[in-house]
Amino acid sequence: MKAALLTEPSKISISDMPMPVCGDGQVLVKISHVGICGTDTKIFDGGIPSNMPLVMGHEAVGEIVEGQAEDGSSPGDPVIIDPVLHCGNCFYCDKGDTHLCENGGLVGREVDGVFAEYFLAPAGNVFALGTKIDRAAAPLIQVMTTVLHAQNRAKIQTGEVVVVLGLGVTGLLQIQVAKALGAKVVIGVSRNAYKRGLADKMGADVTAEHGEDAKQKVLELTEGRGADVVIEAVGYISVLAEAMDIARIGGRIIPFGIYAALEGKLPFYQFYFKELNIINARAALPSDFPACIKLVEEGKVDLGPFITHTYSLDELSEAIKHLMAPSDERLKVILEV
Ligand SMILES: [Zn+2]
Ligand SMILES: [Zn+2]
CATH class of the missing domain: 3.90.180.10 (Medium-chain alcohol dehydrogenases, catalytic domain)
Structure with a gap:
């Protein structure tokens, strides 16, 4: 063969x-x-x-x-x-x-x-x-099986607000699976307008750029609380930091990207103060x-x-x-x- x-x-x-x-x-x-x-x-x-x-x-x-x-x-x-x-x-x-x-x-x-x-x-x-x-x-x-496995581990529930940071293949799949599992609002975040357009077509309720734009939209949609679940689908520490920033108190973060960096800045105080749950998935x-x-x-x-x-x-x-x-x-x- x-x-x-x-x-x-x-x-x-x-x-x-x-x-x-x-x-x-x-x-x-x-x-x-x-x-x-x-x-x-x-x-x-x-x-x-x-x-x-x-x-x-x-x-x-x-x-x-x-x-x-x-x-x-x-x-x-x-x-x-x-x-x-x-x-x-x-x-x-x-x-x-x-x-x-x-x-x-x-x-x-x-x-x-x-x-x-x-x-x-x-x-x-x-x-x-x-x-x-x-x-x-x-x-x-x-x-998609790894995406579903991650979302099942994070127990995404009907009515929740889910943010997906990064709209490559896995980020866009995360959007579709979160909607299929019953998320009320899914917000797709990317610096790339083409990918935000794809996210719109694939079921995202709202799209935003990284940073202030995403944060404002998340706060508006959650009465100022922050997102129930934030999925990091890029693999950058800086984006993981953004996830910790826009998650609500008691929220869940799925660090789905694979991190090559050995060090970087994270808002560790928020990790403690918000009682954040970090939920990983390998396969x-x-x-x-x-x-x-x-x-x-x-x-x-x-x-x-x-x-x-x-x-x-x-x-x-x-x-x-x-x-x-x-x-x-x-x-x-x-x-x-
Ligand atoms: Zn693969
Ligand atoms: Zn074994």
Whole structure:
């Protein structure tokens, strides 16, 4: 089978690899579409260390060709792959926190991933997509599972005011999921007018620029209290500080961005005085997959507008470089296998 191998940092070679052999408890999936993610770009340039050669990629959909998934999916069925591996025997797995497994890992980072024609998945890591969902946009459901997992951990409730700081792919997904979970007002914040326009189309009730504009609008909409939940979807300490500033007393903050900075300024006094709850999410649970598939199927979350660029497997290197280049009008890049 054809696969894209990272042989050294920033070097991908399209190679012929042995066809995986399907064993007990496994499902062989013929990949059709894969999303490219920030994690892939960081593995590609060596920012995230990995054992090379490595097949990267962890956001895949396709069709079962052999084996049966635990959810009953069988050959011919369109499926999505849950890339979070777990052992089933450790302290965390016993508690049901399989996404925090001590012996686990991410497909395409710790083990070979899905930038390939076929992938052999554990039978519990494959979920039926159904036939109504557009396959080209479906890899985004994997990203959406982490968003839903974070919002479930923060217990977003009907009637709440939620602010999303940063309107990239995950920020825009956060908006749609918060509305689907019943948030009364969702405020999307970005410095970029194009992305604020997208947020308007995707269900944000109000949009604002970072800083004073966002703060004023939040205070107006909450009788001066501040937001119930603030989601930081950028990964900058300065934006996390903004989240702490606009959350209400007793509010919740989801620091969803991944922070590369080792130090920075935060309003620590507010952390104490407001009794803020900081709620993190590393990955998703298997149960988040059927839940997200249902939200997309019901039309509560629309993934179509996210796909702005498509490449072929042979063009993976160009696709990753495109994703790494600064751009204000690019959202999700998808690979057609
Ligand atoms: Zn990803
Ligand atoms: Zn485990």
